[in-house]
Amino acid sequence: MKIGILGTGDVGVALGNGFIALGHEVKMGSRKAGGEKAKAWVAKAGKKASEGTFEDAAKFGEIIVLATLGTAAEAVLAQSGARNLEGKLLWDATNPLDFSGGMPPKLAIAGYDSLGEHVQKAVPGARVVKCFNTVGNALMFKPELAGGPPTMFIAGNDEAAKGKTTQLLKDFGWETVDIGGIESSRYLEAMCLTWVLHGLKSGSWTHAFKLLHR
Numbered sequence: 001m002k003i004g005i006l007g008t009g010d011v012g013v014a015l016g017n018g019f020i021a022l023g024h025e026v027k028m029g030s031r032k033a034g035g036e037k038a039k040a041w042v043a044k045a046g047k048k049a050s051e052g053t054f055e056d057a058a059k060f061g062e063i064i065v066l067a068t069l070g071t072a073a074e075a076v077l078a079q080s081g082a083r084n085l086e087g088k089l090l091w092d093a094t095n096p097l098d099f100s101g102g103m104p105p106k107l108a109i110a111g112y113d114s115l116g117e118h119v120q121k122a123v124p125g126a127r128v129v130k131c132f133n134t135v136g137n138a139l140m141f142k143p144e145l146a147g148g149p150p151t152m153f154i155a156g157n158d159e160a161a162k163g164k165t166t167q168l169l170k171d172f173g174w175e176t177v178d179i180g181g182i183e184s185s186r187y188l189e190a191m192c193l194t195w196v197l198h199g200l201k202s203g204s205w206t207h208a209f210k211l212l213h214r
């Protein structure tokens with residue numbers, strides 16, 4: 001499939017590499033085409049990789065990954081063009097982190113609201129699924145952990161989009177737990193901070209959540 005990744009940071013690279021390893025074609029988008037990070041990634045990732053603007057990546061992808069600075073997410077969607085995202089599965093991996101008070105960050109959007117909901121409202125025609133926001137980029141693709149495959153908690157309004165996400169997550173080495181509509185992003189974005197706080201306290205960043213059953 002053709003995947004458009006909005007974002008050239010560590011998450012864009014980790015998910016881009018994962019999709020390419022699975023045989024998909026990936027275009028990475030940025031504010032300006034030809035940026036150093038995107039060009040360096042394409043040079044390493046090979047023939048199935050390309051880069052361009054956010055709009056180029058949005059047009060290219062049959063599936064879209066939103067992986068930008070959380071506070072820029074809505075601006076990036078506007079630059080991508082809502083018409084280019086219409087009807088498409090859009091993974092939202094962002095967190096609304098506010099680093100203005102130093103570490104640990106706080107959530108800039110919280111309580112009865114979430115960035116996931118803002119994203120879905122910004123592109124109402126896209127089928128947004130919140131995922132990959134509760135784990136560090138180093139473990140996003142085929143995590144090898146002693147306790148077996150970790151759990152990716154997902155949220156979104158479109159059942160078929162969540163079904164497709166569950167299939168793809170299996171290819172990425174994850175089991176999936178669907179926790180409901182996009183408003184459940186409120187809890188997934190807070191879980192990101194649980195992940196970060198544990199990392200800061202333990203000094204280790206190789207952890208992932210797993211839901212255990214009897």
Ligand SMILES: NC(=O)c1ccc[n+]([C@@H]2O[C@H](COP(=O)([O-])OP(=O)(O)OC[C@H]3O[C@@H](n4cnc5c(N)ncnc54)[C@H](OP(=O)(O)O)[C@@H]3O)[C@@H](O)[C@H]2O)c1
Binds near residue numbers: 007030
């Ligand atoms: N890092 C992780 O391990 C991790 C794990 C889970 C979730 N997340 C979340 O995933 C998202 C991406 O994280 P990241 O660490 O990969 O990258 P990041 O540094 O948070 O974001 C980089 C991307 O944001 C874009 N950007 C920054 N400021 C912008 C602005 N003012 N307007 C438009 N675009 C702007 C950059 O565009 P250019 O390409 O044009 O520079 C770049 O593509 C974040 O929301 C983060 O909270 C991160």
